[in-house]
Amino acid sequence: MRCECAVPTLRELQRRFAAAVFADDHGPVSADVRACGIDGRARLGIYRRQLQAAFARTLALEFPVIERLVGGEYFQQLAREFQAVHPSRSGNLHHIGAPFAAFLRQRFSGGPYDYFAHVAELEWAIDECSIAPAAPAFDLHALRSVDPAHYADLHFEFHPACRLISSRYPLLDIWRANQSGCTADKIIDLASGATRVLVQRSGEAIVFHALSAPEFAFLEKVSQDCSLGAALETAHGIDAAFDLGPALRRCVALHAVTAAKLPQISSHDAA
Amino acid sequence: MRTAAHCSGIGLRPQHHAEFLERLPALGWVEVHSENFFARGGMQRDVLAHVCAQYPLSLHGVGLSIGSTDPLDRTHLAELARLERDFNPILVSEHLAWGSVDGRYMNDLLPLPYTTEALRHMAVRVGAVQDSLGRQILIENVSSYLQFNGSEMSEWEFLAALAAESGCAILLDVNNLYVNAVNHGFDPCEYLNSIPPRAVQEIHLAGHSVERLGTHELLVDTHAAPVCSAVWELYGAALERFGPVHTLIEWDAELPALDVLLTEARKIEHALRVCRADAA
Numbered sequence: 282m283r284c285e286c287a288v289p290t291l292r293e294l295q296r297r298f299a300a301a302v303f304a305d306d307h308g309p310v311s312a313d314v315r316a317c318g319i320d321g322r323a324r325l326g327i328y329r330r331q332l333q334a335a336f337a338r339t340l341a342l343e344f345p346v347i348e349r350l351v352g353g354e355y356f357q358q359l360a361r362e363f364q365a366v367h368p369s370r371s372g373n374l375h376h377i378g379a380p381f382a383a384f385l386r387q388r389f390s391g392g393p394y395d396y397f398a399h400v401a402e403l404e405w406a407i408d409e410c411s412i413a414p415a416a417p418a419f420d421l422h423a424l425r426s427v428d429p430a431h432y433a434d435l436h437f438e439f440h441p442a443c444r445l446i447s448s449r450y451p452l453l454d455i456w457r458a459n460q461s462g463c464t465a466d467k468i469i470d471l472a473s474g475a476t477r478v479l480v481q482r483s484g485e486a487i488v489f490h491a492l493s494a495p496e497f498a499f500l501e502k503v504s505q506d507c508s509l510g511a512a513l514e515t516a517h518g519i520d521a522a523f524d525l526g527p528a529l530r531r532c533v534a535l536h537a538v539t540a541a542k543l544p545q546i547s548s549h550d551a552a
Numbered sequence: 553m554r555t556a557a558h559c560s561g562i563g564l565r566p567q568h569h570a571e572f573l574e575r576l577p578a579l580g581w582v583e584v585h586s587e588n589f590f591a592r593g594g595m596q597r598d599v600l601a602h603v604c605a606q607y608p609l610s611l612h613g614v615g616l617s618i619g620s621t622d623p624l625d626r627t628h629l630a631e632l633a634r635l636e637r638d639f640n641p642i643l644v645s646e647h648l649a650w651g652s653v654d655g656r657y658m659n660d661l662l663p664l665p666y667t668t669e670a671l672r673h674m675a676v677r678v679g680a681v682q683d684s685l686g687r688q689i690l691i692e693n694v695s696s697y698l699q700f701n702g703s704e705m706s707e708w709e710f711l712a713a714l715a716a717e718s719g720c721a722i723l724l725d726v727n728n729l730y731v732n733a734v735n736h737g738f739d740p741c742e743y744l745n746s747i748p749p750r751a752v753q754e755i756h757l758a759g760h761s762v763e764r765l766g767t768h769e770l771l772v773d774t775h776a777a778p779v780c781s782a783v784w785e786l787y788g789a790a791l792e793r794f795g796p797v798h799t800l801i802e803w804d805a806e807l808p809a810l811d812v813l814l815t816e817a818r819k820i821e822h823a824l825r826v827c828r829a830d831a832a
Contacts, residue, residue: 288702291670292621295653302658313665315699317736323765324698327772332658369657372615372628373587412591442593485595 289313302329303368333357336364336377343378344404346459347385347397362388375412378405396471399448400455403480406444410482413442416539421530423541433510437503437538442482445492445501452476453489479537490535495520499528500537558796560820561610562813563803569599571810576606579817581642583610583800590631600639610643610754610800611635612723617657618677618691619650619664629684636685643754643798645690645723646681648674648711663696666703666710671717678718690754691715692723695731695773707732708746715751722747724794725756726787727779727802731771740786744793752794757787757820758802776805779816784823791827799824 289297297310307322314321337360341348348356367380382405386398419437427435446452451474458467477497479490492500495516502512509525516523532538559580564572566588582603589600603609616628636644649661664670674691682689693711705713715722724747733740759777763770779787779801791797801816 288667291665291667291673292653294665294700294702295621295650298662299653299656299658303656313700313702315701317699319765319768319770321698324770326765327697327763327770328658328660328662331660335659369659370655372617372625372651372657372659373590373631374615374657374659375587375591412594412596414592482594 298325298328301325302332303365305329333361333364335374336360336369339374339377340381343375343408344381344401345461346404346456347381347401349459349461350397350400350455359385359388378408381405396448396450396455399450399452399476402448403446403452403456403476406446406480407487410442410444410480410487413482416440416442418536419533419538419540421533427541427543431543433508433513434543435509435541436506436544437509437532438540438542439504439506440481440537440539443504443535443537444480445497445504446476446478446480447497448476450476453478479535481535481537483536493520495523496528496531499523500532503532503538558798559824560817561607561798561800562817563612563800564603565804565807566596567807568810568813573599573602575810577810577814579607579814580821581608581610581798583612583643583802586611586613586632586635586644587615589635604639609639609641610645610798611639611641612692613644613646614661615651615657615659616646616681617649617651618646618681619648619662619670619674620652621650621673622652622655624677624680629681633685636687643690643723644685644687645692645754647692647694648714649694661694663694663698663700664710665700666705666707668704671705671710671713674714675717678714678720682718682720688719688721690721690723691718692725692756693728693732694725695728695735695760695771697735697770697772699736706738706743706746708743712747712751715748721753722751723754723756724752724790724797725758725802726790727756727758727760727783728773730780730783730786731760731773734771741789744786744790747793749794752790752797755787755790755794755797755799756802757783757799757816774805775802778812779819784819787820788823791823792830795831796824796827 294313297313300306301310302325307325311321314324337357340360341356363381363384369377382398382401385401389395389397450471451469453476454469458469477492479492481488498519499512499516502515513525561579561581561583564582564584589596613632647661650664651658651660651662678691691714711722729740729743757779758775759779760771761774761777763772799820801813803813
C-alpha cells in the first residue's frame with residue numbers, strides 16, 4: 282500500500298531521518314513513516330535511544346575513569362551533550378573520544394571539576410597507545426655514522442605507542458584509585474603534585490614513566506619533530522645543568538624513539 | 553584461502569578472547585566485527601592473528617554505511633581491504649542499511665526505503681565495494697522498527713534484486729527476518745521462498761527483546777538473549793530451502809559465558825547434520 286504524498290529522494294529521506302534521531306525533530310520525517318498502530322515518533326525513538334546508547338557505551342569504554350568519577354547516570358548525560366556537539370564522523374566508533382578532553386575542559390574549566398579534562402587526556406593517551414602500531418627500538422650505535430658536528434640537527438621519530446602527558450593535578454593517583462576492582466576509598470589532594478609522564482604500551486600492558494620537568498620538555502620537543510639542538514635548548518631553559526647524555530640514553534632505553542634522521546643531509550640518515 | 557565445510561561458528565567478542573584462545577574450542581569458523589581490528593597495533597590484532605591461525609575467519613562489517621547517499625568512505629574501505637589482505641577471510645559481509653548523512657554517523661544499521669532509486673544506489677555501491685576488495689561480499693538483511701511510505705517493493709524483493717544486480721551473496725539473518733515479520737506483519741516463509749537458494753552463503757542466528765510502545769509491542773534486535781524457539785523453527789525452514797549453510801551465533805550485549813555460545817553452536821551443528829542427512 283502506497284501513500285499518495287510526495288515521495289522524498291533517498292538523500293532527503295536520510296536527512297529527515299537524521300534530524301529525527303539526532304535532534305528529536307520528527308516533523309519532516311513523520312509523513313514518510315507508516316504508522317501501523319504505532320506512532321512514527323515512537324518508532325523513531327527506538328533509533329534515537331540506540332544512537333545515544335551506542336555512543337555512550339563506546340565513550341565509557343574509552344573513558345572508564347571519567348565514568349567512575351562522575352557516576353553512570355551523569356556520564357550518560359555528558360555523553361549526550363558531547364554527542365550533540367561532536368557527533369561520530371566515522372563508521373568506526375572508536376574515533377569518537379578524540380575531542381572529549383577538550384569538551385570537558387570547556388564544560389568544567391575553572392571550577393572544582395577542572396581536573397576532569399586532564400584525566401580524560403590521560404585516558405585518551407592510554408587508548409591511543411593501546412592501538413598504535415609496533416615499531417622497532419632505536420639503537421644508539423646508529424649515531425656512530427653521524428658526524429658529531431651534525432648532532433644538533435638530528436631529528437628523532439617518536440614511538441607511535443608513546444604519549445606525553447603533563448598536568449598540575451596528580452593524574453596517576455586519580456587514575457589508579459579509579460581502576461575497576463579498586464574499592465578502597467582514598468581521598469586524593471588535587472594539590473598534592475603535578476604530573477609529567479611518558480605513557481607507553483609495553484607488551485600488552487600500559488606503563489607510566491615519571492619524567493622531570495626538563496626531561497619532559499626535552500621529550501616534548503623531540504615528539505614534535507624538533508631538532509635535538511632545539512630540544513636541548515628548551516631543557517636548558519628549565520635547568521641549565523640538564524645533561525644530554527643521560528637524557529638521551531634514558532629516552533632510548535624507554536623505547537621512546539624509533540629512528541634518527543638528518544633532514545637536509547640524507548646520506549647521514551641513521552636508523 | 554582457507555575454507556570450512558558448512559558448519560557452525562560464533563561471533564567472537566573481546567570479552568571472550570583470552571578464554572577462547574586458551575581453549576580453542578571445536579568450531580568450524582569464527583566471525584569478528586571488521587572495525588574492531590582496524591587499529592594498526594595492539595592486542596586486538598595479535599588476537600586475530602592467533603584466531604586466524606586456528607580457524608577459518610569471516611569479517612563482518614557494521615560501519616561502511618553502504619546505503620548512505622554520502623560518498624562511500626574510501627578510508628574505511630581501504631582499512632577493510634587491508635584487513636582482508638592481512639587475514640584472508642573465507643567471507644566478508646556488510647549490511648542492507650545506511651548509517652550516515654552529511655558526514656554525521658549514527659553508527660547504526662538503519663533501514664532503507666525499498667524503492668527503485670535505493671536499489672540502484674545499493675547495487676552501485678555494493679559493486680564498488682566488491683571491485684575495491686576484488687571479491688564477492690555478502691549483504692545481510694537488518695531488523696527494522698519502521699517502514700517507509702515510499703517503498704515500492706517488499707524487503708525480500710529488494711534483497712533478491714540487489715543480489716541479482718550487484719552479484720553479491722546474501723547473509724540471511726533469520727532472527728532479523730523473524731523480528732521484521734512480527735513487527736511488520738508479513739509471512740516469513742514468503743520471504744524465505746523469494747530468496748534464490750544459491751544466493752545465501754551464510755546465516756546468522758541471534759536473540760531479540762520485546763519493547764512495549766503504548767499498547768503495542770515491537771521486537772528489538774538486541775543480540776542479548778538466546779535464540780528463541782520460533783527463530784530455531786524458522787532456521788529449520790531456511791535449511792530446508794537453502795541446504796547446509798555456514799551458520800553463526802551472534803551475541804553482543806549482556807554477553808554470557810563462552811560455553812553458552814558453544815552450546816548454541818552445537819545446536820546449529822545438529823541442525824546442519826539433520827539437513828545433510830535429509831539431502832543425502
